[in-house]
Amino acid sequence: MNTDTTNIAGKVVVITGASSGLGEAAARYLSERGAIVVLGARRVERIEALAAEITGNGGQALALATDVTDAAQVQALVDAAVERFGRIDVMLNNAGLMPHSPLERRKIADWDRTIDVNIKGVLYGIAAALPYMQKQSGGHFINVSSVAGHKVGPAGAVYSATKTAVRVISEGLRQEVKPWNIRTTIISPGAVATELPQSITEPDVAQGIGQFYEEYAIPADAFARAVAFAISQPEDVDIDEILFRPTRQEL
Numbered sequence: 001m002n003t004d005t006t007n008i009a010g011k012v013v014v015i016t017g018a019s020s021g022l023g024e025a026a027a028r029y030l031s032e033r034g035a036i037v038v039l040g041a042r043r044v045e046r047i048e049a050l051a052a053e054i055t056g057n058g059g060q061a062l063a064l065a066t067d068v069t070d071a072a073q074v075q076a077l078v079d080a081a082v083e084r085f086g087r088i089d090v091m092l093n094n095a096g097l098m099p100h101s102p103l104e105r106r107k108i109a110d111w112d113r114t115i116d117v118n119i120k121g122v123l124y125g126i127a128a129a130l131p132y133m134q135k136q137s138g139g140h141f142i143n144v145s146s147v148a149g150h151k152v153g154p155a156g157a158v159y160s161a162t163k164t165a166v167r168v169i170s171e172g173l174r175q176e177v178k179p180w181n182i183r184t185t186i187i188s189p190g191a192v193a194t195e196l197p198q199s200i201t202e203p204d205v206a207q208g209i210g211q212f213y214e215e216y217a218i219p220a221d222a223f224a225r226a227v228a229f230a231i232s233q234p235e236d237v238d239i240d241e242i243l244f245r246p247t248r249q250e251l
């Protein structure tokens with residue numbers, strides 16, 4: 001196992017959507033390399049258990065119930081990180097959902113939730129962390145997009161739109177934050193085994209995507225390694241975009 005802690009150890013990393021899947025895997029992986037992790041999600045019992053596990057292993061972690069559709073809660077998460085640990089080095093805007101369905105099914109509540117979490121949640125994370133990073137003259141935003149932010153397919157129009165928005169917002173942010181020495185990374189995963197397909201509310205679509213994930217998805221460590229790679233670069237190196245897929249995944 002690669003446990004190189006270079007430029008990761010001691011960093012304060014705030015992670016939204018840390019209660020399962022990619023966020024949970026990143027929290028474990030980074031804390032094993034000495035990062036201090038601040039965990040946000042709605043399922044507070046899960047992030048509290050993860051924080052207890054990390055501290056039990058000698059790491060440092062804090063968990064705070066956070067719904068990213070509420071800007072004040074995202075601000076409270078980032079404020080808690082700075083209050084407890086003195087700074088915020090990385091904001092990992094990871095919380096998301098993927099309730100695929102064809103547009104003609106008019107799943108308006110799903111569209112609203114997807115936009116609220118996947119786009120507004122990322123913006124709220126930027127709003128909360130940016131002033132601290134400007135004051136520090138340093139920091140790192142990592143925003144989670146998707147292969148679906150590069151490609152659109154049937155039943156995925158709204159999800160792809162939100163993940164394209166994440167890339168556009170991240171690139172705009174990248175250009176704006178040069179004066180403050182802030183890094184920005186977009187990570188676009190392909191199929192990774194997480195609870196994400198469970199956010200699909202149409203049974204037939206869920207079945208099809210569930211089968212695809214069962215056949216192709218790779219473990220969440222792949223994401224954690226990509227995050228660690230971006231963070232661990234020397235401060236004058238900005239890894240702007242990482243796209244990865246299961247080797248077998250064609251789409």
Ligand SMILES: NC(=O)c1ccc[n+]([C@@H]2O[C@H](COP(=O)([O-])OP(=O)(O)OC[C@H]3O[C@@H](n4cnc5c(N)ncnc54)[C@H](OP(=O)(O)O)[C@@H]3O)[C@@H](O)[C@H]2O)c1
Nearest residue numbers: 017019020021022042043067068095096146192194195196
């Ligand atoms: N897995 C993949 O194949 C894949 C591929 C490309 C991109 N992604 C992206 O990766 C990110 C993480 O997803 P995942 O695959 O790890 O899926 P997951 O296992 O379902 O995790 C999603 C996370 O987002 C959190 N979340 C959802 N709504 C939230 C809200 N309103 N407020 C705060 N947190 C919320 C969930 O926590 P609570 O429910 O506890 O709040 C959970 O921790 C998403 O942005 C997803 O679009 C995943």
